[in-house]
Amino acid sequence: MPATVFERYRSIIDDWDAFQASLIRPQPAALRVNRLKADPAALRARLEERGFRLEPYDWYPDLWRVAEEPFSPALTLEHWLGRFYLQEAAAAVPVLALDPQPGETVLDLSAAPGGKSTQMAERMGNRGMVVANDPDPRRLAALSHNLQRLGVTSAVITRADGRQFPGGLAFDRVLVDAPCSAEGNARRSARARQGVGRHQRRRLPAVQLALLRRALALVRPGGVVVYSTCTFAPEENEAVVDQVLRAAEGSVTVEPLPPALPGVAGVTAWEGQRFRPEVEACRRIYPHHLDSGGMFVARLRKRGPVPWEEPGAEGGGEGSRKASAARSGVPARPGTGWVEADAGLRQRVVAWLGEAFGLDESVLEGAYAYGNEDQGIWLAALPRVPGWEAVWSAGIRLVRGHGATWKPTSFGLMQWAAGATRNVVDLDRQELQALLEGRQISAPPEAPLVRRGWIVLRYRGHAVGCGFWDGQRLRSALPHERAGELLSILRREDEGR
Template sequence: MFGLERYRPIVDDWEAFRAALFRPQPATIRANALKTTPEALRRALEALGFALTPAPFDPALFTIDAPPIPPGKTVLHWLGHFYVQEAAAALPVLALAPEPEERVLDLAAAPGGKTTQIAERMGDRGLVVGNDPDGARLQSLLANVYRLGTTAVAVTRQDGRRLSGGRPFDRVLVDAPCTAEGNVRRRAGARRTRSPGEHRRLAALQTALLERGVALARDGGVVVYSTCTFAPEENEAVVDAVVRKAGGAVRIEPLPEGLPGVPGLEAWEGARYVPEMVLTRRIYPHHLDSGGMYIARLRRLAPPPWADRLPPSPGARGAGLERPDPALVRALLDGFRDRFGLPPTALEGLTFFVRGGDVWATRLADVPDGPELVAAGIRLFRLQPGEGKMPSPGPLRNAKPTSFALLHFAQEARANVADVDAEALLALLEGRRIAPPAAAALERGFVALRFRGTVIGLGHLDADGLRSGLPRGRAEDLRAALLEERALHEAP
């Protein structure tokens, strides 16, 4: 049996819904406002042969019909100029509507699409905590935070149902784990019939996460609950249970104007929900030629009855995070600027922390540290073993800048920059040494690799030649993107 047949009575256009489920889903991308503009991204991708159609509700989103190569296998994607994100998945953050300088929590954040979208809409100013309990999924979250260059994100690993308290958040996103029926166009297994027990088990988890999200918000704060499933048991029923249990401490409010979808359900299989449930939104695949999504926007008015169950804050710097000696920071930054000919204003406005022998750069004035903290901002330097204090004389002698430091903070480099073409870059990415560019005045040691006018990462120059300092995984991904684009240009 077609597992989604149970939703026929509540879908606004069943035939259009069913037809969309069996139609290939177009690719959708989100321009990264921290790196580019929608207009510049569109021009750059169109030059590669892509045809982009902007979304009517968000100029940063584009649909790509019949892309010549997968958009995620382009150099622009590798550089962090965009994120591949289906249109429906972008809506919860638009409903959250974060503002610069706010404190925002993404309670179930991996793989990072919504976390980075929040940071982008905040102009990378404020605090974004991206939390997820799954260590494997956290790696994709971290990779996207680093690739897109979001310095205002702190990544934590904790069960969201027990996330520690502390200073409350202005906005909380609870994008809850679910049966993922809205992903049916990308995962055929999502069409299978779900058992009542499966819905109940997930609903219990979702309710606990939403309760924790409300408890972590400030009075007057916004909490957005979203899933990518069609099941009322995991959507309206969860919101209804939390609102009723809150006893007036939480209300449902309308989503921002202009977002697509149809009103939430007033009732399902004999259960009636609070009247305000019609203010929530259901997005079906045929609405956006995308996946499915459910979104509810809540406002916390007062502490809910369960707020006193929050565990205490773990306290500052409980995970080995510490402010470095100001002299160390000055020496590192001066060495970085001098080595690459950067202006004195480079790296201004950042705060620096040391953890695990690494120096991190973030725009956070203070980091919500604790045992669950995984990362804060972007790793800027790796201190050499045994060199946790001052580096030895000479620029960066005992500290190694990361490739992400160069990618995100050294685009104005004027010294020790090696410009490489595609052939030279491929050789470097394959682990070979090359002769340094003849026109470049390079000193031995750290070098900024520049390709097509963009600094892409770290290189090393010694008596044997120039070699890449990019991490292996990043080097492999860039090599694959270069080969994809080469094949595209060579196609008849």
């Protein structure tokens, strides 16, 4: 990498030689335990049995550096089942700075692909509501995939321009993980190593400022906003925070991050521009600090209404326009404020789970139903969801409409159907591999198959997805991408035998 790419930052980086050396070393993997699905001790024991050497970070014991790996951690059944999330160490810091609490209502304004949203929900124990927003429809699929894979039932996904995110709901905390020049990703991205052009350098701070202003309008008085980027550029970091502080006229203050979190202080001057002294409480993380990527984190407290907030708006109303979205079945009713869960639909789901798979109502404890029988049914740990047009989904999708029948989703079965006692097949590795390769197999004679149709496929005691039984033969009904991932894992297990 040419030394000139980041030469402009030499004067503000605490150890230039260590910084330069870190950029030419491969970046080690790190994984974050998902306590919604995994016990940390059991997970660590299982991975170390497979040959991984894991080193917990002292400032976040549930985040482990992968010191040695016989193969990629992504090629483990535990990752596929959502027991952990691969997340670089620096990227875990913003949510720790935000410190979301169980029962709160929090917003991730730029959420895809979902690392920080899943981290929020996990730390909240699926209690409260995480609104995970992204404006890009191409990124919503990855966001939804990760939230469902990790068993997050407390999330509402929205598709809206964060600068115009709808008002009407006062959030306790908001994360603005803003789009940026991504220089902190230089160790794993050739594009980041090349830097950004002059146009991008001018455009990005305006977008970042608009997002941060909107977040401060949306959070309740007394609430917290964390602003983060993965770039080193002060124009996108301290300068943005400085502009907000000056415009807020005392209604927003910067708070120091917990001292145990890594990094060095924010800069108060850059290329002839002086910032408010408070920005020194921001935190800069360089690659050599954690043998990771780079990150900037600022924690802001809203002391009262901000000047750009619409008078009388609950949680703020600046730019509160309807954000259109291609929804996946959760009904949104603009103007009503909230959409209540459908109690009748839930009872029909309970009856269907009992008849189809021998499951009783207890498996849906704390789950509420949304959607409809034609387009699909979602189950969420939320008795009501916001009625914005921007709402795309809530919780985990249990079924899709399939003509006159319901087709269960693989994520839905993984979440709720591991204890099925009928229309379930326990598979060994060879049988599962055959199904994933597109072959049909005979049903084991001991399998409790009582009717033709959709069935639960189970492997090592885990529900791994949906299959179909035609009365004689079985076939897989897992989504193509998920089936391919699991097949790669099984083949990796074969190689290790």
